[in-house]
Amino acid sequence: METSSRSGIVYALSAFFLWAVAPIYFKEMSFVPATEILAHRVIWSCVIVFVLIILLRYTGALKKVLQSPKTLMAMLVSTLLIGLNWGTFIWGIQNNKMLSASLGYYINPLITILLGVVFFKNKLDRVRIIAVGLCFCAVVFEVIQFGSLPWIALSLAITFGFYGLVRKKVAVDSFTGMAIETAILLPIALLYLALIDSPTANMFENSANINWLLFAAGPVTMIPLMCFAAAANRVSLVTLGFFQYIGPTGMFLLAVFMYDEPLSAEKLTTFVLIWSALAMLIFDSLRYLRKTNAATIIIDKDTI
16 A cells, blocks of 8 residues: 555656646747647547557447447537647747746636535635635736736636536546547547648658657657556545646746746736645645544544
């Protein structure tokens, strides 16, 4: 059990670290339009995930989903959401909006809390009410300071939040879900590449180096997902929740220190408000874990 937990932590760290540095790949691919990168991400992710499903013998789970019209309709919605999320993320990275992308994934847990209240009737305690309030203040501050909504951050947070909601409702495993989502998008991606007027759209005319870089969109998507799936089977969701901040933190550091995106005092204020909200959630989760562990120890002693 302990070995499984340790390996789960290694997988989790690997997944979130890879997600944190993934913007480097998309930044280096800025010579290719964001929509074209999205198309290759869909195509090669689809190829990889179907190979994995065959190798891991997940075909039974795939057939079960394909036989359920209700599940397929839900997967159609999740496909739209993840497609919008991927496209917005790639566009943001390529257009020097990495700080906004980072902010979006920091906001995401707070959006998830609100969705839990609306769709699962979860109750907000005082800590979560204050955290959500700080998030709202951060968005209002952005509007006042910059005269517009932080649409990239909100788009990423909302699409990924609703994506998680839909996937939770349908309860389809990550590989099967990704297979269906990429398969739905595959014809659109292929048609787009066939019609687009771009120097890199025709892979038969590209150099081997460019084609390898385009193909890499698949592994960049699938490897962290596989690590995350392995981690989810070995550690608790609470533990995974703590690791999820590695991704946006890595993006933030890359944006400021590697790509020299301007971090004004106003922008930093927005991040401080969000960080304060997340710090409250983290400390509250740690307090809950201590109480749970203490109660478990007492029960074990009474049993003895």
